[in-house]
Amino acid sequence: MTLAKLTRTWAPMAYGFLDGQAKREMRRKMLKAIAVPGCQMPYASREVPMARGWGTGGLQVTLTLIQPEDRVKVIDQGADDSVNAASIRRFLARVSGAAETWDTQDASLIQSRHRVPEERLGADQILILQVPNPEPLRGVEPNMSTARQMHADADYGRLWLTLYEQIVRSGRIMQGAAYPALVNGRHVMTPSPIPRWDVEKLHMAQHLTFLSAGREKRLHAVPPFTSVTPLAFDDVPFKVEAHGSLTCHRSGITGQFMNELPQSDGGALYEVSDSHLGIKAIRARDGEPDTTGPTWYQDGSFRS
Amino acid sequence: MAYVAARGGERAIAEAERLYRAMTGPIDANRVEQLQAALPWLIDRVMGEASLSAPEMAALALAQTGGDLYEAVLVLRAWRSTQPRLATAAPVLQEALFTHRRISAAFKDIPGGQILGPTLDYSHRVLETAVLTGRDFVPEPVTPAADPAPAGQPSLAEWQRAQGLVSALPATPYVAPEDIPDITREPVLFPAPRAHRLQALARADTGGTLALGYAAMRGYGNAHPTVNELRLAEAEVMVRHPSRSFFSAGRVKVSQAEVVSKGRADTLELGFAATLGWNEVKVIAAATLDLNAAKAPKGSPVEEEFFLYHTEPVEASGFCIHFKLPHYVTFQSSLDAMRGASNRDAKGEAPLPVAPAEHQTEPAE
Numbered sequence: 001m002t003l004a005k006l007t008r009t010w011a012p013m014a015y016g017f018l019d020g021q022a023k024r025e026m027r028r029k030m031l032k033a034i035a036v037p038g039c040q041m042p043y044a045s046r047e048v049p050m051a052r053g054w055g056t057g058g059l060q061v062t063l064t065l066i067q068p069e070d071r072v073k074v075i076d077q078g079a080d081d082s083v084n085a086a087s088i089r090r091f092l093a094r095v096s097g098a099a100e101t102w103d104t105q106d107a108s109l110i111q112s113r114h115r116v117p118e119e120r121l122g123a124d125q126i127l128i129l130q131v132p133n134p135e136p137l138r139g140v141e142p143n144m145s146t147a148r149q150m151h152a153d154a155d156y157g158r159l160w161l162t163l164y165e166q167i168v169r170s171g172r173i174m175q176g177a178a179y180p181a182l183v184n185g186r187h188v189m190t191p192s193p194i195p196r197w198d199v200e201k202l203h204m205a206q207h208l209t210f211l212s213a214g215r216e217k218r219l220h221a222v223p224p225f226t227s228v229t230p231l232a233f234d235d236v237p238f239k240v241e242a243h244g245s246l247t248c249h250r251s252g253i254t255g256q257f258m259n260e261l262p263q264s265d266g267g268a269l270y271e272v273s274d275s276h277l278g279i280k281a282i283r284a285r286d287g288e289p290d291t292t293g294p295t296w297y298q299d300g301s302f303r304s
Numbered sequence: 305m306a307y308v309a310a311r312g313g314e315r316a317i318a319e320a321e322r323l324y325r326a327m328t329g330p331i332d333a334n335r336v337e338q339l340q341a342a343l344p345w346l347i348d349r350v351m352g353e354a355s356l357s358a359p360e361m362a363a364l365a366l367a368q369t370g371g372d373l374y375e376a377v378l379v380l381r382a383w384r385s386t387q388p389r390l391a392t393a394a395p396v397l398q399e400a401l402f403t404h405r406r407i408s409a410a411f412k413d414i415p416g417g418q419i420l421g422p423t424l425d426y427s428h429r430v431l432e433t434a435v436l437t438g439r440d441f442v443p444e445p446v447t448p449a450a451d452p453a454p455a456g457q458p459s460l461a462e463w464q465r466a467q468g469l470v471s472a473l474p475a476t477p478y479v480a481p482e483d484i485p486d487i488t489r490e491p492v493l494f495p496a497p498r499a500h501r502l503q504a505l506a507r508a509d510t511g512g513t514l515a516l517g518y519a520a521m522r523g524y525g526n527a528h529p530t531v532n533e534l535r536l537a538e539a540e541v542m543v544r545h546p547s548r549s550f551f552s553a554g555r556v557k558v559s560q561a562e563v564v565s566k567g568r569a570d571t572l573e574l575g576f577a578a579t580l581g582w583n584e585v586k587v588i589a590a591a592t593l594d595l596n597a598a599k600a601p602k603g604s605p606v607e608e609e610f611f612l613y614h615t616e617p618v619e620a621s622g623f624c625i626h627f628k629l630p631h632y633v634t635f636q637s638s639l640d641a642m643r644g645a646s647n648r649d650a651k652g653e654a655p656l657p658v659a660p661a662e663h664q665t666e667p668a669e
Contacts, residue, residue: 001546001547003546006546007390013386014386014388017385017386018385018386019385019386019387019388020388021388021389021489022385025489025490042491042492042493043491044487044488044489044490044491045491046385046488047378047381047382047384047385047618048382048385049378049379049382050382051378051618051621051622051625051626052618052619052621052622052623052626053619053622053623053624053625053626053629054622054625054626054629056622076629076630077630077631077632077633078633081314082630083316083317084629086314086317087317090314113629114631114633114634115633132623132626142603143602143603143609144494144609144613145493145494145495145609146602148493170645171645172641172644172645173641174638174641174642174645175641176634176635176637176638176639176640176641177633177634177637177638178634193633193634193637194633195633195634195636195637196637197637215619215622215623217491217492218491239644241636241637241640242640242644243640257633258636259632259633259636260636260639273633273636
């Protein structure tokens with residue numbers, strides 16, 4: 001027997017960067033996460049060539065799923081050309097041979113930091129959200145072992161109390177992004193810090209969503225056709241950001257989530273946050289065929 | 305326009321990296337060799353935090369990151385992620401270590417003797433400024449001892465156990481080396497298996513471990529440490545070849561510290577830490593944390609969950625620098641909530657009994 005017979009030819013790294021053992025662990029945890037929607041599954045979380053907190057959790061899920069025939073889109077705060085998104089997309093393409101795309105409809109894998117694209121996702125697409133903090137209870141219970149016990153007991157009283165206190169103090173729920181939501185009627189999750197605008201897009205969706213936190217070593221999932229209910233009171237309903245009536249100064253798009261651009265005269269301009277949606281609208285205005293797909297929001301309100 | 309939305313992000317990235325690389329210039333094998341020879345303690349620190357004993361790779365990591373320690377550790381750990389695990393080495397006992405330095409502060413003399421080995425402990429820390437004006441600093445050559453200390457040294461704790469000073473090790477069933485819980489292959493859950501705690505401390509950030517260990521020493525812990533035994537050594541990596549023969553794949557530098565609490569019970573309690581490479585500050589601080597963890601209240605800096613999460617160098621440094629990433633979507637979302645709340649005032653609705661928030665309810669993202 002020789003060593004050469006027992007091993008493959010040496011290569012500086014495995015396909016898709018992660019070695020086979022790491023991918024196997026990820027697959028197991030991802031399947032578990034699908035089986036128990038919204039429940040955080042701890043995983044070993046390997047180091048990848050990016051700093052923790054820069055999308056390493058999402059990256060490990062994407063690297064596990066990716067195949068040469070995939071078309072991968074990466075966005076940061078809604079933009080494909082954001083420097084970190086560009087860096088991650090370039091890395092994914094380099095280690096997998098998959099094609100890069102900016103088009104939501106064209107993508108088979110979408111890795112995103114803090115946004116769900118405005119165009120509806122289909123059953124053949126997977127959304128991977130980068131999550132800084134996977135624990136909705138962190139604000140009321142920083143100790144992770146105690147928080148884990150609270151999830152096991154479905155003990156969410158202190159979370160409800162926090163929301164109630166915000167109403168008492170400020171007249172409304174002050175939670176901005178990362179609005180806690182009950183998944184499949186059992187586990188409360190933090191849907192990564194996507195804006196409230198995007199939370200409803202996960203409810204009974206056709207696509208599969210993974211939410212993965214590399215630094216905190218936890219991942220959870222929202223499988224297709226699973227209920228995602230933001231925590232709200234009967235008499236104080238859940239409200240998304242009041243962006244329904246804003247218009248993008250570049251593309252003319254109305255009724256989608258916007259970035260606010262402060263102006264020197266004290267006012268503000270708005271720019272559509274989903275950057276490729278804006279590009280499609282500008283191209284259509286310039287005479288090219290309109291390739292915009294159906295969107296979750298129409299005229300500023302959500303259509304289920 | 306915000307920096308994130310600047311068109312041509314890819315080019316900006318490329319040029320930003322070029323600016324950084326221009327500061328260190330081209331790297332050749334010679335530079336890597338020089339670094340490895342000139343900075344053994346730094347190489348050891350990086351190897352320990354990267355949990356990878358590979359001096360040449362550590363020197364390369366330092367060369368290509370220009371000496372930014374957190375970046376060097378990250379590069380090495382990321383490279384480690386791509387490597388398959390071929391074998392699990394046999395456990396190493398203290399007496400089998402090839403020992404260079406071994407001291408105890410608990411006793412004037414110990415079985416096997418105090419062996420100072422390489423240390424700056426008793427030297428005067430004077431900057432050799434003459435080097436800058438052309439007079440080379442040439443260290444005095446080492447005088448070999450007439451009677452060299454034996455390479456193998458007995459374990460002090462074993463002697464203390466025999467004397468009844470330290471309680472006997474709990475009877476634990478045999479665990480095969482490949483079944484030892486491995487922090488790089490599975491997540492830590494609390495209470496952590498002892499293997500996980502020691503592994504996490506072994507790859508912990510030196511500075512972070514020192515900060516929390518020092519806090520424990522100053523009084524935020526419940527046990528004051530005495531250095532029972534501190535060792536700098538080399539450990540034989542014994543592995544089994546597929547043909548079943550047992551052989552040494554080489555030696556790795558290791559350091560370990562055992563600290564004892566004093567005067568709390570009728571037996572001494574031990575805290576232990578070990579790491580790859582020689583790093584005395586880290587193992588003493590880490591052993592102090594280990595010693596304090598048993599009776600630590602939840603949320604205190606010497607509680608296992610607290611110090612293991614917060615001394616992880618790659619996670620802590622990564623999260624810290626991630627705040628440079630744009631956060632305008634989440635900020636927009638909070639802004640919307642804030643404006644909603646102030647509209648209430650503008651509309652002349654009844655003022656709410658405002659009490660200051662007692663603590664942060666929305667953790668950093």
